[in-house]
Amino acid sequence: MLYDALIGPFTEFEFMRRALAAVIALALAGAPIGVFLMLRRMSLVGDAMAHAILPGAAVGFLLSGLNLFAMTAGGLVAGFAVAILAGVVARSTGLKEDASLATFYLASLALGVTIVSIKGTNIDLLHVLFGNILAMDDQTLLVVAFNATVTLLVLAVIYRPLVIESVDPLFLRTVSRAGGPAHLAFLALVVINLVNGFQALGTLLAVGLMILPAGIARFWSRDLTAMICIAVTAAAVSGYAGLVLSFQTRVPSGPAIILVATVLYIVSVLFGRVGGIVRQLFPGRHLEA
Amino acid sequence: MAALHFHNVTLGYDRHPAVHHLSGEVAPGALVAVIGPNGAGKSTLLRGIVGILKPLDGTIHLGGLDARDIAYLPQSAEIDRSFPISVFDFVGTGLWRGTGLFGGIGKAARDKILRAIGAVGLSGFENRPIGTLSGGQMQRVLFARVLLQDASLIVLDEPFNAIDAKTITDLLALVRRWHGEGRTVLAALHDMEMVRNHFTETLVLARGPVAWGPTAEVLTPENLLVAMRMCEAFDDSAAACAADDISSRAA
Numbered sequence: 094m095l096y097d098a099l100i101g102p103f104t105e106f107e108f109m110r111r112a113l114a115a116v117i118a119l120a121l122a123g124a125p126i127g128v129f130l131m132l133r134r135m136s137l138v139g140d141a142m143a144h145a146i147l148p149g150a151a152v153g154f155l156l157s158g159l160n161l162f163a164m165t166a167g168g169l170v171a172g173f174a175v176a177i178l179a180g181v182v183a184r185s186t187g188l189k190e191d192a193s194l195a196t197f198y199l200a201s202l203a204l205g206v207t208i209v210s211i212k213g214t215n216i217d218l219l220h221v222l223f224g225n226i227l228a229m230d231d232q233t234l235l236v237v238a239f240n241a242t243v244t245l246l247v248l249a250v251i252y253r254p255l256v257i258e259s260v261d262p263l264f265l266r267t268v269s270r271a272g273g274p275a276h277l278a279f280l281a282l283v284v285i286n287l288v289n290g291f292q293a294l295g296t297l298l299a300v301g302l303m304i305l306p307a308g309i310a311r312f313w314s315r316d317l318t319a320m321i322c323i324a325v326t327a328a329a330v331s332g333y334a335g336l337v338l339s340f341q342t343r344v345p346s347g348p349a350i351i352l353v354a355t356v357l358y359i360v361s362v363l364f365g366r367v368g369g370i371v372r373q374l375f376p377g378r379h380l381e382a
Numbered sequence: 383m384a385a386l387h388f389h390n391v392t393l394g395y396d397r398h399p400a401v402h403h404l405s406g407e408v409a410p411g412a413l414v415a416v417i418g419p420n421g422a423g424k425s426t427l428l429r430g431i432v433g434i435l436k437p438l439d440g441t442i443h444l445g446g447l448d449a450r451d452i453a454y455l456p457q458s459a460e461i462d463r464s465f466p467i468s469v470f471d472f473v474g475t476g477l478w479r480g481t482g483l484f485g486g487i488g489k490a491a492r493d494k495i496l497r498a499i500g501a502v503g504l505s506g507f508e509n510r511p512i513g514t515l516s517g518g519q520m521q522r523v524l525f526a527r528v529l530l531q532d533a534s535l536i537v538l539d540e541p542f543n544a545i546d547a548k549t550i551t552d553l554l555a556l557v558r559r560w561h562g563e564g565r566t567v568l569a570a571l572h573d574m575e576m577v578r579n580h581f582t583e584t585l586v587l588a589r590g591p592v593a594w595g596p597t598a599e600v601l602t603p604e605n606l607l608v609a610m611r612m613c614e615a616f617d618d619s620a621a622a623c624a625a626d627d628i629s630s631r632a633a
Contacts, residue, residue, distance in 0.1 A: 132465055253483055257475050260465045260512075267432050267454045268478045268531075315511050317466045 102340045111229045115237050115293055116332030119302055122241035123286045124324035125248060127303030128310060133259050138194060139300040143287050145175035145198040147205030147296055165288050172284030175201050180277050224295030226346045233292055240289040244282050251275040294347040302328050305354040312365025327357055385410040385535060385566040387443035393430040394438050400426040402589045413561045415581035416570045418609050422587045424570035428537050450479045453533035455524050455541055463513045469523055470508040473499055476530030498526040503552055518549040525553050536560055538569040554580060
């Protein structure tokens with residue numbers, strides 16, 4: 094009975110296996126990115142970037158229909174353009190990164206909506222906005238896995254400068270020029286993972302599988318490595334449980350995954366070891382030193 | 383050869399000078415205090431030296447030093463203390479010059495980090511997140527990192543602000559140790575007594591240099607008065623500076 098509910102769907106249906114593989118790949122790559130977004134106080138930047146991707150994906154969609162390759166390529170181009178332009182403007186002028194990004198993503202979003210409304214009245218567009226992880230073909234799955242692999246490799250390369258830049262950017266600037274490139278590479282990774290996520294979760298929810306696990310991790314550890322591991326686990330568990338939930342009920346898969354993550358988040362806020370509400374209300378007797 | 387050479391340096395923001403027409407040099411191994419009222423351009427000058435602010439005019443020669451040979455301790459407000467990083471890891475970033483992007487932290491490096499943490503009196507704090515430290519402890523951590531940077535030019539921006547006497551004594555001992563090892567040390571300071579007792583050379587700054595030389599000769603009431611009266615006015619519609627007329631400006 095329990096087997097039928099929890100494991101049965103995956104042994105029985107290939108699309109469920111594909112979806113599970115995809116969501117695990119997304120968790121492995123997206124959650125660490127989310128942790129850094131959160132620690133660098135850029136949580137909403139991910140959201141902004143998700144909007145920035147829209148015109149690229151829309152152009153890809155209009156040129157070749159619901160071809161995920163074309164939409165991915167378009168999304169990457171648009172996302173990179175916005176991320177890099179915003180990064181360059183912020184670094185070469187005094188403008189804060191968020192202000193600079195807001196400008197570019199709004200422009201990009203307006204462009205996207207324009208493109209869509211000129212030529213589209215399509216139901217398939219719902220697909221772009223909310224994704225469909227259950228409709229993954231082999232090709233798409235390979236793209237997702239490839240992007241996840243690239244993300245982990247690049248993250249390994251820029252890990253040290255990225256950490257130092259987050260804690261003490263001025264220090265990194267005085268000892269190395271790696272800060273700027275590391276930051277731009279990080280923004281690129283954000284874009285790659287958003288595009289990766291929107292095939293499964295849609296442009297609007299893609300950022301959810303990055304930020305929510307990061308938020309969960311913050312309540313369980315004070316150590317960066319542990320936080321990343323917890324975030325990845327939380328994302329994978331949300332993905333699996335969301336798929337099961339979606340299979341057993343009529344909830345669409347994308348929202349189901351994010352809703353499960355939300356439940357985990359609420360539990361963490363309440364019972365988390367680090368700064369959870371219950372912990373704060375009943376902290377126990379104070380220590381000796 | 384001088385460790386540092388200023389040629390008619392003007393540093394500032396948005397064309398407005400904060401340090402105006404500074405010339406002079408710092409000998410290798412010198413122990414220099416930079417003093418002056420708030421807004422005199424002390425921090426700006428130090429930022430210019432470490433290369434994070436480009437001069438509006440003139441040049442700063444580092445006497446062949448690479449950016450990596452400089453250790454810079456800014457005012458600590460710019461550090462994100464909420465980031466989850468331990469004292470050990472944070473101090474360890476001081477080894478960047480040797481490790482770079484990928485270099486491993488081996489046994490020798492670990493010992494070095496532990497010794498540096500011990501040298502600033504924080505043994506036992508290695509695994510504490512930096513967010514849990516007091517202001518004085520954080521300053522000790524920053525000194526430990528400077529210690530690890532093993533730099534031949536050390537630039538300290540108001541390193542003893544809001545620090546208790548005991549910590550100041552400990553950290554000053556480190557500064558003297560660096561001086562003894564032949565490193566060049568520049569520090570922006572406010573405590574005249576400390577400057578008089580511990581620093582051999584002093585630059586009194588009030589946008590332009592008011593006086594520069596051996597501390598005993600420079601640290602006179604007259605010079606300090608001149609510096610205090612420094613025109614703090616920021617003129618939005620100031621004309622482009624034409625002359626090198628520093629003396630009239632200071633007086």
